[in-house]
Each structure stands twice: as structure tokens, then as C-alpha cells.
Amino acid sequence: MGQTHSDERRAPPSREEVAKELANKFAEKCFTSLELYSFKEVFKSLADQEQNVRHLKEDTIARFLEIPDVLGVSPVVFQMVSYIGAFPFLRDAPAVLGLEEMVMVITIMTDRYQRVLAKGATDRRKLLFKSLTVYDRKLPEPANNDKTPITDDSGAPAASSHASGFAVDAAGDDENELGCEDEDELVLAAFDSLDYVDVYRHGGGSPADRAMIPADNFRKLVMLLLLAAPLGAQESLSSYSNRVVDEELEQLGVVADCIVASFLDVERSLGIRFHRFNAIIPVAMPFIFGGFTPLFEHFLFSKTLNFHKHIDDKPAASTLPPELVQPLLRDKGSILNLSIMSQLSFFIPGESLFRKLRLLYSGNEDGFSMGGFETKVFNWRAPTILLVHGTCLPDETQHKTTGAESAFLSTLPPRRFASGNRGKGEEVTFGVYLSQPWRHTHRECFGESDTLLFQLQPIHDVFHASTANKDYASFTKSSASTPIGGVSFGCPPPQPTQAYRRSSTISLGPVSLVMDSSFEFGCFTHNYTSRGGGAFQGSTCRKFDFQDRFEISSLEVWGCGGDEEAKHQAERWAWEAREAEARRRINLGTGDIEADRALLEMAGLIGGNRSGGSMM
Template sequence: MGQTHSDERRAPPSREELAKALASTHSAAKFADKCFTSLELYSFKEVFKSLADQEQNVRHLKEDTIARFLEIPDVLSVSPVIFQMMSYIGAFPFLRDAPAVLGLEEMVMVITIMTDRYQRVLAKGSADRRKLLFKSLAVYDRKLSEPLNNDEPPATDGPGAPTTPSHISGFAVDIAGDDEDELGDEDGDELVLAALDSLDYANVYKHGDGPPPHTALIPADNWKKVIMLLLLVSPLGAQESLSSYSNRVVGEELEQLRDAADCIVASFLDVEHSTGITFPRFNSIVASSVPFIFIGFTPLFEHFLFSKTLDFHKRVGDTTAASTVVTDVVQPLLQDKGSILNLSIMSQISFFVPGESLFRKLRLLYTGDEDGFSMGSFETKVFNWRAPTIFLVHGTCIPDEAHKASGAEATFLSTLPPRRLPSGNRGTGERVTFGVYLSQPWRHTHRECFGDSGSILFQLQPVHDVFRATPTNKDYASFTKPSASTPIGGVSFGCPPPQPTQAYRRSSTISMGPVSLVVDSSFEFGCFTHHYSSRGGSAFQGSACRKFDFQDRFEISSLEVWGCGGDEEAKHQAERWAWEAREAEARRRINLGTGDIEADRALLEMAGLIGGNRSGGSMM
């Protein structure tokens, strides 16, 4: 009998047993203990109690209640989509039962999955979470599935995926079980641990949980609304109110938020093959181009874990209601103002560069609009920064046909290799924005490029795209001023460093890398090349969303460099700038203008400022 009892205990629990283990209050508390601290759980129950409505003896949260509590702006029209996500995730791990009533136990699931606590319970971590979030946003495309069921090719015309109702009407209420589990504590623990192991149910395409991946699509409009919210909450700190960013959802900043969201949606949507966003596309783009896109959900949904009614500074028996309120001065997210970077662009970059390096940390080092479009001023402003930098360039596309170009534009095009790739944009006049994240300080390029495997080449407009560094080719970045030996200088990323001119080698053509960005020495023109069909050898990886060859040649309108760092880097930069200013002033104070040109020239030569004699000069 003992052997039989042992075998029974080792047998995996049934679905009904797991459901009962998760549904009962006693076991749900055990599950919550795996994800929350005792204080967080106590605060969560207080928050839920203050927010919940009651229907048919069931306490639950409604859509408008959640939207008000999280302070989601109405102008984004994203509340129904977020409620759809929560109602689906609340049924976890038995997703076939979705949508779920958002009761106390269901909200435990929601908060666990929507915050970084998912890492404690999901078997495959972020990969499982991406599948779960996709399913929570997807709708079932019946028009696409019908021909597949009839073994016929899918239709290529007709409207896209049907829209999801804003509100989920009606719900079924399960019969409430006893609070006390009839099993012993040890057996209850085994069931809860088995339930935690069963969180591999996040592989939602198994066990019959929802439609298969080829018929599940995220409507582009819904995804854009979610992205706008994610851009807004990306800098959100712990217990920080979303209403403090209300200025970002009005006027010009709201338009910038929409523009950034449009560029990101463009990378997910393959309009030639689908009317919505498929799971393979979603999974690939999130992993490669926006790996940190959901980070803002953590501080947003952690608001459920902090009760405003709790006062840990109040002593027992203290009836004094007055308290001292200390108001801290909040540092702005972006201290300087540039012509390219704004709050929405910074939030967009935080989807692939950790936000702690960006928000309240960026400092404008160089801007062509104020410092001049020259490599000399660029060097003066940027080279002394001893921390990571972000290089940004913005411009408009120029014609593909070389015969339409003239003047400086024709000169620049003549330096490009004769083999031209088709444009990657809609046509002449399209606005483009490219950038590079460099973790190493800038320096002159002689024989080797600088940068490391943490370098990131990216495009922000009109399509969001990220090209990460490869370990095989280290031609990450170069800065070369034109000279007699290297007549073609400039700034390049992903290109071999310019080599000194030799008699047998052409010196009038730029050597382009398969995935590269080039800016000419006058900062007038740039060229981005994506030779996807090339067989490796690139310093940067190819695109995950545009698997074809293209090249964007553009006229530069804005160029700027931002420093990622703190007060120490800024202090070092300021000291260097002050020293250079003193040196420049000392040079200006040289006593010139005596009328004797030869004497003035001799004085400058002795100072080592002009001429070939730079030894400091001699009085003899």
C-alpha cells in the first residue's frame, strides 16, 4: 500500500487538480508568495479591495476602473486593448478559458506576467512571454482561415482582420470552492509547484489554447496604440505617476509620439503578405529590434502593489493627521534641446538601448545647427567625451538617377561605388533618420577603426530597424579628415578605414561595407547601404524586417551627437572645453597688426601656429 501511495504522489496532477490548486484562496496565496513579497501582497489586496466592483458575488475590476487607476490617457484610445490583454492573461495558464473575469487571483497572474516577475515562473523566460503577449493582443482572422480549412490557397484580397470589441460582454462564474484545501500541506505544495512548472503552458500553440499561429493576427491599429503607450511609459520609475507625463500627449509632442509609433509599426507590418502582424514577424522583430519594448509595463503595473492608504511613518496610537510633505525637484527627462532628438525619439531608442543610460543622462555634445557642419567643430565637441555616445543624422532622400544630380550632390554621388542598389524608401524627398550607438570614445582613424561589439547601427525613420555588431568584422566606426594621402575623408560606420593613396589604387571611391552608413567630410550628404544578399563579412548584421538589398542616399539637414553619462563625464568635458578656450584666447592675444607682415609671420611661426616649422620657433 505504501508503494501504491508513493506512485500516486509521483503521478502528475490532472488539469482539474491544477485548476483547483490555483483557484482556491489558500493555494493562490502560495502561488502569489512565489512572485511577491508579503508587503507587496498585502498592499495588492488593499488596492484590489478599494477598486473592485461586485457582480453575482464576484469581486472584479472593470476596464474604466483600471484605466483610471493606471492614469492611462484617453487620447491614446488604448484602454480597451490593455483590458483585452489583461483578460486573456488573467486566464493563465488555462488560456482556453479566456477571457477571464479579473478577480483577485486573475490579477495575480496579470501582474506577474506584465512585470519582470515573469522570469520567476515562465519556463522559457522572455520567449514564452512574447508568445503570451502576442496571443493576448491577437484576433482570429476567419477570412484567412476558411480557405486553409478547405485546403485552398488563402485569399489575397478583402478586408483585414476583424476588430476586437472594446468591452468583453458577459462572463461565466465558476462555483466557488472551499478556502481550505482537503489535501495536506505537503500535497498542496506539490500541486502549486506543479502548477508553476505547468507555466510552460505559455507555449500557447499547444494544448488547444486559441487559434493556430497562421490565423492569429494583431491589428496594426491596436499595435500602434500599445506602442504609443509603451513609448509614454518607457521612462516611468517605480511608483511614479503616469499623469506627470501628461504634457507628452498634447500638441506637438503627441504628434511626435504618433510619428515614432508609425515608424516602429512599419517594421512589424509586412503589407505585401499580411493585413496584420503575424507571430513569426512579431517574435523576430521584438527579439532583434525592440528587446526592451515591454520594460515600461513593470513600473506601470506595479502600481497595484503599492497602497496609498498605508503610512509606515505613523506610529501606533498616533492620532496626528498632519504630516510633512517633501517635494523633490524632478530632473527633466531630456535636459538639452536638439533638432533631431526629442522625448519620443529617446523613448524609441530605449527600446534597444537600456533606458538607464538615456533618461536624464543624455547631454548634447555637438549639433551642426549651432556648432557648424565641419569635422573640426565635431572633433572639438565630441572627442573629449569619455563615455558612450549616440550619433544621429537626419536628411531627405536624393534622386536615384545620377543624371538628375548637379553640383555638390553630383560630386558626392561620384564617390560612391558604381553599382547602385535600389532605394529603400518611397521616393525622392522621403525623410530618413539614422544613428549609431558607440560605447567607446571617438578618435582619429589611421589604420584601424574604433568601436566594439556593443556598437549598434540603427534607423529610426521612416522604418525602425536595428543592425547589431558582428564579432567577425571590427570595422565599426571611423573618423578621417581629408588629407593629401587620404583625399576622401568623413565619418563612416561598417566601412573599411580609408587607406593612404597609392599609384595603382583608385582614391576617388568610398569603400562601402555590406551594411554601412557613410557621411562625407563636409557633412552635406550621407549614404546608408544594406546589401542583404552579400555573403557575410559585414561589421553589422542585416535587417530582420527588410530582407532585401537597398541603399538610401540623402542630403543632410541635421546632425548631432549626444553623450550618455553622468556628472563626472560632464565635468571632465567642461574642464577640457575650458582649457581649449583659454588656449584659443591666448593665441588671440598675440600682438599682431604692427604693419610689418614679415614680422607678424615670423612671430606666428615661432609660436608653431603656421608654416612648416612647428618646433616652437627660435630667436636665432
């Protein structure tokens, strides 16, 4: 299918010929023969015909993919695929979605194009951005009746603010404003694969600042992506219909708002600019578009074809009744729900989350104590996710603090940054992903370079581990030598001191999360002006200093793993229970049981803070 070379001069192929040749190459290299046959059957059964042209309409695609009407996202998805269907000649968008155009759509939306266009693998993000964009001149002017200063998404003064109710408009494909399509690496790679790069390359540009994704459109798309995140091969969105009603639908919306807040302040910004989109997604949500793959692969499986089915075959997992399908989340937590689990899958691979998480510890059920935390969590030998939820404390000068709150605040450095949230009393959710098992901290913290510190509410943000130091995680119980105990992330470990040199202040890292030993209060610090030096990198969406001090209402730890990890944990618990019982029954032969127990306690074998034994 490649271009033949000859000394004879010949006219360059037409755009239609190039697009057809690329579609054929995609179909040959990216689909199996069975997938291609199935795709043609599916397209034939769905397509409408007008003036001898067979094509797919918006409602047809939405109905086939089973996109819920309540999300209102079908026009947004159709805008995207109509733009991508014009690939590689994006100035011709929106495209009529014929057979060849849908080959382009499926190949790009499922990431299969990398089998042919390896050079353009990193440029798909720009293509998706363009497929969602509109322009300032097409958006209504916002009102600013209170005459307050308005800033854009980076905090700089802006000329206008957000106006709700953006209408879906044509994709942003204006050559003079968004740049020629042939400046994209992905498009150049497509031309290069056909040996046409010299014919169609005319120079390039960069996306213009005027192109943006309307916040309302992006919110609808995020809700769809949250719903599609756990999709497996050939699994349909309709199997999750219970997630788009009542409280579940409300939870989807709340999480979507937190994610949109990463890109802009919807009350002060018109839409999402490319520089924000391109900077935030690879850091804070690299897997956000992962749900597109199983969703659009539905076009490659015809329901009328099954060459392997026998009369006595049992139903596949995807065809089992809903009550027999393993639930996405088997345990019920006070923080984690299906929508937040989908949010986690935007930056933690979904295969570690869906149908894999087990609730190890819940403060509401097991007590807010480090002893209960240790008992439930320390025996888990696989990665864990800690989630803490609370309410921001107001400035201590504006309300009367309680004794416990005053005691906690006194352990923090006197210098305090402004809150990173919008209002007083706002709820916040932070979390940490740890691949190493939990342990007590002595002189060094624990954790690996894949440790993640993140915020889920009211804004989605992820802070990756730094190489500056390894103060990733600390678990320290209070003692005579270390009076300030607790759990911290990104802070130097508490160092034992002599009684007369006791430190009364926590040493906060530039980007850090700390919780006191009673799990009553927490503090998240983001010292952006420090410019590094800590265990975690700064935010990509909030480039300023802030600190959130909050009262903890919920704390839970979830184990990532399967039956093997759970079995190992149960065996450890059983062993410790037997050891504890054996020590309880020890009789030293003095005839005085109480005296015997006192002697064992003096030896440190029972009582105190010991859990009942150790295998070490």
C-alpha cells in the same frame, strides 16, 4: 503548497484548484508581504461586486493606471489582461479579473514570474502575442479596387490587404488554430512548479498563421508603451499628460507608425503574424514592453499606506510639482525629442537615456564641419548617440544634380540598389550608438562589439555589430594622402595612398552608413545578398538589398552620462583653450611676431587644422 506524493490513487485537482494554488505561489514568492497587503487593499477599493464575485472592469483599470483616453488603447489593454488572467488555462480566456486573476496579471506583466518560473522566461513574448491576437475570419475583407498585386508582410503574394479600423475582438485562444496552451514553455513551467505537468500536458503545436495582431491595435499599444517608457517606480502616467496633446501627441503617432512599419506594410497586410513578432522584437526592440513593469506595479502600492512618513519629511521626487521635477530631456535638439528618446529606449537601456542625455554637437548650431564636430564631441568620455536626418535623393537620371551632389555621388560605387523607402523625397533618420570615445581613424576603425547602427524613420530597424570584422566607426579628415574623408560606420577605413594612386571611390560595407566630410550628404547601404562579412548584421525585417542616398538636414551627437562626464569635458575644453592662448602669445624673441607665428606654423604647432593642443 506543493502536491503531496502518495501511493494512493487520487483524482487530479480541478482547474480552479490549480489556478488558485499557482496564484498563491506567485503571491508568496513574487510579492513582499507589504506589497501583497497593499495589493489587497487596492483591489478591495477598486473592485465591483456581482453575484458575490469581486472583479475589476475595463474602465476601472484604465482609470487606476491613468491611461489617457485620447490614445484609445484601454480596450486593447483590457483584452491583454483578460487573457493573461486565465493563465495557465488560457483556453478559458477571457477571464473575470478577480483577486487571483490579477495576481497572475501583475506577476507576468511585471516580469516577476521569473522568480518562480525561470524555465519560461523566454516564452513571455508568445503569451503577450496571444493576448493581442484576433483571426482573419473576424476581420473585414479589404478592398483592392486598383487590382494591383498585393503582398504580405514578407513580400510574398497575399490574398488581401490592410483594412483600417480593426475592432478589438476576443483574444486569439482557439485551441485548433493557435495551439494548446500547454505547449508553451511558460505554461509548462507553471505546471511543473506545482508538479502537475504530467496531468495537464497533452502534446503541443505551434501558433497558426491565421492568428495576427491588428495593426491599429498594435499602434495604439506602441503609443502607450512610448509614453510609459520613462516611468519610474510609483511614477504615474498623468505626470506626462503634456505628451498626449497637440504636437507631442502627433510625435507619438509618427514614432509609433515607424515601429509598426517594422512588422508590416499597413497598406498591404492585415496584421502582424507571430513569426515576424517573434523574430523582430528580440533584435530591434528587446525592451519594448519594459514600461509594463512600473505601470502595473501601481497595484502593489496603496496610496493610503505610508509607514515611513513623518511630519517633517520632505516630499518625494515623484510628488514634487512638475516644474521642480528634472526633465526627461534637458537640451533641445533638432532631431531628438521625447518620443524618439522613448523609441531609443526600446533597444538601449532607458537608464542611460532619460534625464542623462546631453547635446554635445548640433550641426544647426555648431556648423556642419568635421572640425566643429571634433571640438564638441572628442572630449566626451562616455557613450554617445549620433543621429542624422535627411531627405532621400531621387534617382540622378530623373533630376538635375547640383555640383556638390554630383561630387558626392561620384565617390560611391556605380552599382546602386533600389531605395528602401516608399517614395521620392521621403525623410529618413539613421543613428549610431558608440560606447567608445571618438577619435581620429588612421589604419583601424574604433568601436566595440556593443556598437549599434539603427534606423528610426520611416521604419524602425536595428543592425547589431557583427564579429566578422571590426570596421565599426571611422572619422577621417581629408588630406593629400586621403582625399576622401568623412564619417562612416561599417566601412573599411580610408587607407593613405600615394598621389598617383589616389582612390576616388568609397569602399562601402555590406551594412553601412557614410557621410561626406562637409556633412552635406549621406548614404546607407544594406546588401542583404552578401550574407554577412561586414561589421554589422543585416536587417531582420527587410530581407532584401536597398540603398538610401540622402541630403543631410540635421546632424547631432548626444552624450550618455551625467555630471561627472560633463565636468571632465569642460576641464578638457578649458585646458585646450589655455594651451591655444599660450601658443598664440608665444614670442621667439626675434621681434617679428608675424615671422614667429610663421615659424610655429611650419613646425605644426599652431594654425592649420590643429585644435590648439593635446594632452597626449
